[in-house]
Structures are given as structure tokens and as C-alpha cells.
Amino acid sequence: MDLIINFFHNTGFGLATYGHLIMIAVGLVFIYLGIAKHYEPLLLVPIGFGILMGNIPVFKGLGLGIYEKGSVLNYLYFGVRQGVYPPLIFLGIGAMTDFSTMLARPKLMLLGAAAQVGIFVTFLAALALGFPANEAGSIGIIGGADGPTAIFLSAKLAPHLVGPIAIAAYSYMALVPVIQPPIMYLLTTKEERLIKMSDPRPVSKREKILFPIVAFLLCCFLAPAALPL
Incomplete structure (x- = not known):
């Protein structure tokens, strides 16, 4: 019986805490x-x-945990620590992104610029809550709704x-479809929601090719530290 109990205590069921179960x-x-x-x-x-x-609880010393050197999870976590994954994520997102709507209506870029206000609001809120500047900066970047940059x-x-x-x-980015509707209903009238936007102008293939190249060069020259992203 003791053997069975010891075995149970060394399994994930025996090592699990409320924190593991919640996550x-x-x-x-x-x-x-x-x-x-x-x-x-x-x-x-x-x-x-x-x-x-x-959050699968494992017995320490078996070389399985994410913080145990030599474990597979630790090698995967290396990509997080060294900033390998954000550029790869951006590469995939960029390959799937169609800029046609924005190129047809350049004023839509103002919406993207407005999102950056969230960075400063979140940063100041984190400072007010007592976080040191480095942690507040990391928390503040969440306000930009940009996962790779946050990582x-x-x-x-x-x-x-x-x-x-x-x-x-x-989570914030992915749950936008849940968060947006009540806010839209709160801030707009029914008549405004029934407005049908006109079709955007056609965007040429040349514009689609030149825009990401020019934007890449401009951003990298303005902020060379952002080159990996």
C-alpha cells in the first residue's frame, strides 16, 4: 500500500496544486x-x-521541467528568453496580412496609432500600482495589443x-471579438451601426509589393533596435 501511495505522490495527480488546476x-x-x-x-x-x-506538475530532478537545464521544455523556453519566437510570429503574421484595405484608406492608420495610447496608459497605471519601471514598461506594452512585441x-x-x-x-488580442461588441453598442447608436461603408478603391499589385518594403526600411532606420521584429 505504501508503494502505491508513494507512486501516487510522484505522479502529476499527487504533485498538482490549486495553481496548476486553475491554469x-x-x-x-x-x-x-x-x-x-x-x-x-x-x-x-x-x-x-x-x-x-x-502546468503539468512534474517531479523535480527528472530533467522534465521548463526551468531544468537540458529538458525539452527548457530548450523550447530558450526561444522565449532570447526573443527567437517574436520575429517568427511576425514573419507568419506578415505573410498572411493583406494591406489592401489600409492602402485604400490610409486614414485607418490613425486607428493603429491610437492603439499606442494604451501603452502609456497601462505603463502609468503599472507605475501607480507600485511596479518598478522595467516591469511597468513590460506590462505597458500589453496596451499596444501586440503579442510578439510584448514578448x-x-x-x-x-x-x-x-x-x-x-x-x-x-488573450487580450484573441478575445477582441468578445470585448468589442458591448463597447460598440455602448458608444454608437443603431443608426450609426447601420451605416454601410463604401467599397475601397482597388489597390494595385505594385502598391502591395512596395508598401511592406518601404515600411520595413523606414521603421528599421527610425528604430534600429526593432530590426529583429
Whole structure:
């Protein structure tokens, strides 16, 4: 009987804490929303499985934990610590992005610029709550609704917060379809919501090719530190 009890205590069931169970529940919710509700499945499904994987309790010393050198999870975590994943994520996102609507209506860029206000608001709020400047900066970048940038900056300023910041940033982005509707109903009238936007002008192939190249060069010359992103 003692052998069975000892075996149980060395399994994930015996090592699990309330924290593990709560985060596993969060991961399952993310997977459900991504698959069943189609809320940004490219984000929520891998995040959900990552949460599950990272919160499976393991016995220390077996070389399985994410912080144990030589473990597979530790090698995967290397990409987070060293900022390898954000450029890869941006590469994939960029390859799938169609800039036609923005090129047809350049004033839409003002909406993107307005999103940056969230960075400063969140940064100041974090400072007011007592976070040191480096942690507040990492938390503030969540306000920009940009997951790869949040991971990249957090890995530089506050590596110990990369996990929660990544989850917060990507959850915030993926749950926009849930967050937006009530805000839109609150801030607009029914007549405004019934307005039909005119079709955008056709965008030439040359514009589609030149825009990302010019934007890349301009951004890199203005902020060389952002070159990896």
C-alpha cells in the first residue's frame, strides 16, 4: 500500500496544486474558445496547449521541467528568453496580412496609432500600482495589443514576467471579438451601426509589393533596435 501511495505522490495527480488546476482550466477555456467559437484559433489553441504543457506538475530532478537545464521544455523556453519566437510570429503574421484595405484608406492608420495610447496608459497605471519601471514598461506594452512585441520587450526588461505578460497580451488580442461588441453598442447608436461603408478603391499589385518594403526600411532606420521584429 505504501508503494502505491508513494507512486501516487510522484505522479502529476499527487504533485498538482490549486495553481496548476486553475491554469489548466484557463488553458482548456482558451482551447474551447479557439476551436468551438473560432476566436482567433491561431492564437488561442497553441496558447491553450502551452498552458496545459507548462502546468503539468512534474517531479523535480527528472530533467522534465521548463526551468531544468537540458529538458525539452527548457530548450523550447530558450526561444522565449532570447526573443527567437517574436520575429517568427511576425514573419507568419506578415505573410498572411493583406494591406489592401489600409492602402485604400490610409486614414485607418490613425486607428493603429491610437492603439499606442494604451501603452502609456497601462505603463502609468503599472507605475501607480507600485511596479518598478522595467516591469511597468513590460506590462505597458500589453496596451499596444501586440503579442510578439510584448514578448520581445518583456524578455529584455523583465524576463520573469514573460509568461503572464504573453498570456495577457495574446488573450487580450484573441478575445477582441468578445470585448468589442458591448463597447460598440455602448458608444454608437443603431443608426450609426447601420451605416454601410463604401467599397475601397482597388489597390494595385505594385502598391502591395512596395508598401511592406518601404515600411520595413523606414521603421528599421527610425528604430534600429526593432530590426529583429
